[in-house]
Amino acid sequence: MRIKFIASLLKGANTVLDIGTDHAKVLIEALKSGYIKKGIGSDVNKGPLKNALKNIDKAQLNDKITLVQSDGFKKITNSYDVVVITGMGYELIKSILQQDHQAPKYYLLGAHYQVELLRKYLAEHNYQIIDEYLFFEKKYYLFLKVINKKALLEEEDYYLGPILKTKQEALPYYKDELDKLLKIKEHHRSNQIKKQISLLKEAITNLERQQN
Ligand SMILES: C[S@@+](CC[C@H](N)C(=O)[O-])C[C@H]1O[C@@H](n2cnc3c(N)ncnc32)[C@H](O)[C@@H]1O
Known part of the structure; x- marks a missing residue:
């Protein structure tokens, strides 16, 4: 707990x-x-x-x-x-x-x-x-x-976390965050949300690459 x-x-x-x-x-x-x-x-x-x-x-x-x-x-x-x-x-x-x-x-x-x-x-x-x-x-x-x-x-680290983005355990968390943001209809997405989506996608790709 x-x-x-x-x-x-x-x-x-x-x-x-x-x-x-x-x-x-x-x-x-x-x-x-x-x-x-x-x-x-x-x-x-x-x-x-x-x-x-x-x-x-x-x-x-x-x-x-x-x-x-x-x-x-x-x-x-x-x-x-x-x-x-x-x-x-x-x-x-x-x-x-x-x-x-x-x-x-x-x-x-x-x-x-x-x-x-x-x-x-x-x-x-x-x-x-x-x-x-x-x-x-x-x-x-x-x-x-x-x-x-x-x-x-770096500004991206405010959102992703400077250490978290290097940890494999962050993968399900980032995926969960990304799912939540993708539920927002495209035309309702602010620039900040669009930026967050792209940061999350990049962080997920980086972590998945490290697995291979
Ligand atoms: C939701 S509880 C969190 C309890 C515990 N730290 C935890 O993580 O489970 C928040 C506590 O912070 C206290 N609190 C709120 N403002 C505070 C302050 N300025 N200084 C000290 N305690 C404060 C509240 O009285 C409450 O007991």
Whole structure:
């Protein structure tokens, strides 16, 4: 399931700050699996933190997870080496990244939608995408591993993903995206959609060529 997948991407981290932790399930799963040493679960709302506390009590992980009510990084004073922000929209992730904060070793970002805008924002603000992961559970979820480093991206990479486009696992995802776009009647296709269709076709051809 998605939570287990996110937790597995944190292998080897020391202290993980999970912003918008909600139920704290990512931290609980990562700790139970021995992937991380400690967690800081933060959420802007009291309700999710109550839920998180219940789950942490049940898992007997109170000595390993600190809960903080905070809008993004604003009230975070504890140190951490990895930051997770998943299950939010692009605009919210962007607004959190814009807040003052201590730079982690890496960020793991999972935008529900508008991933291309997130990639563009990252490239224009001195963040480098060092890996991209796809997970399928009824729909596709994308997670970006990001560090603080200047790295320019080609415009096509905003849409395809600079790392994703090199991975065979992206094939069914690109095909799925292409199918969705081809369902739009030709005379209703904007220039942007036409461009996306041609990028997807090219990326699919490249990946299929690599198989042979
Ligand atoms: C849909 S849940 C995602 C939960 C979890 N991260 C996941 O991927 O399953 C979004 C959570 O983000 C919290 N949230 C929204 N805005 C926030 C902010 N500015 N700072 C911290 N948490 C926020 C919400 O209260 C909610 O619990």
